[in-house]
Amino acid sequence: MRLPAPLLSGRLRKRYKRFLSDIVLDDGREIIAHCANPGSMLGVAIDDARVWVHEHGDPKRKLAFSWELVEIDGTLIPINTTNPNRIVAEAIGKGVIPELSGYGDMAREVKYGEGSRIDLLLSDPKSGKGRKAPCYVEIKNVHLSRSPGLAEFPDSVTKRGAKHLEELSRMTAAGARAVMLFVVQRGDCRRFAPAADLDPVYARTLKEAASAGVELLCYDCEITTSEIVLRKALEIELEP
Structure with missing residues (x-):
């Protein structure tokens, strides 16, 4: 981007x-x-x-x-929280996220659940046997790092974020694919964990969502004063 x-x-x-x-x-x-x-x-x-x-x-x-x-x-850190959606859309189009490859159609801000909108809805235009289930992708911006090499989310209580996880869990129960994708807008981290001390409810809901079949992904970015590019997957740690 x-x-x-x-x-x-x-x-x-x-x-x-x-x-x-x-x-x-x-x-x-x-x-x-x-x-x-x-x-x-x-x-x-x-x-x-x-x-x-x-x-x-x-x-x-x-x-x-x-x-x-x-x-x-x-470390350069972009502060705009709307960046990740654009970064991810570009990365999917270029095949940078192998976990989200193979879908022919991508729609943004699609209504679903109980008054929510999914950031990206990936779908397979093929029909019949072998067709991929629709994939609901929720994207979160991450910039918090309080320990060297560790990216954390959220940086404050987010009831809306917990609601999104619950919505994703309901999608998996209905037979769809659901992905929670954390985009770390910085390049100095090697792993990711929920900030349980800042929002214990979100941390607990994230673990419950993972147990319910929601896939968790985290990628960092390469950042210059002219461009932000999704770079590599980070390890996700759900247990302290």
Whole structure:
């Protein structure tokens, strides 16, 4: 996935009201940039961290800048939580995720379950014997890392995330295939685990979903100031 260009670098002064960030650019300008991340951003929204923003020039938008990247301990981390869906869709199209290969059709934001929308619905256009069952793919953005090499999710309580896992479990019970895919938007982690101390309900629901047949996948990304590319699968640890 290509990042918007050009990107301007600066320093984060503070992130507040969820979607706003005060930033001082390297050229001295003090700006307010949109922060496309409604989460807690634990360990990512650190005052004085080096950041990169895009000046989009769209007169219809309230803010002229969008915060795209932050550098933490030498690691580039994209902060936009909408990136993973695009990253995964591109990766599937290029055959980068072997676990999700072999489907001819891909639809986004499809209604299912009890008032939910699945991020990606993969289906097989073939008919008859050998046809693949539909595959429901839920995608979650991951940027939290509190221990070297370990990526964690969530970074705060997420009732919505637990609901999604329950919906996926119901899909497997109905005979469909369901996949929970965690996309780690950083390249310094080797394994993944649920952050049970931050949200024990989610951690428990994730284990229950896995037991119910929901497939768990986790991939990290290769990140530059111009591009984000899905890279390799990470080991998933459900037990502490």
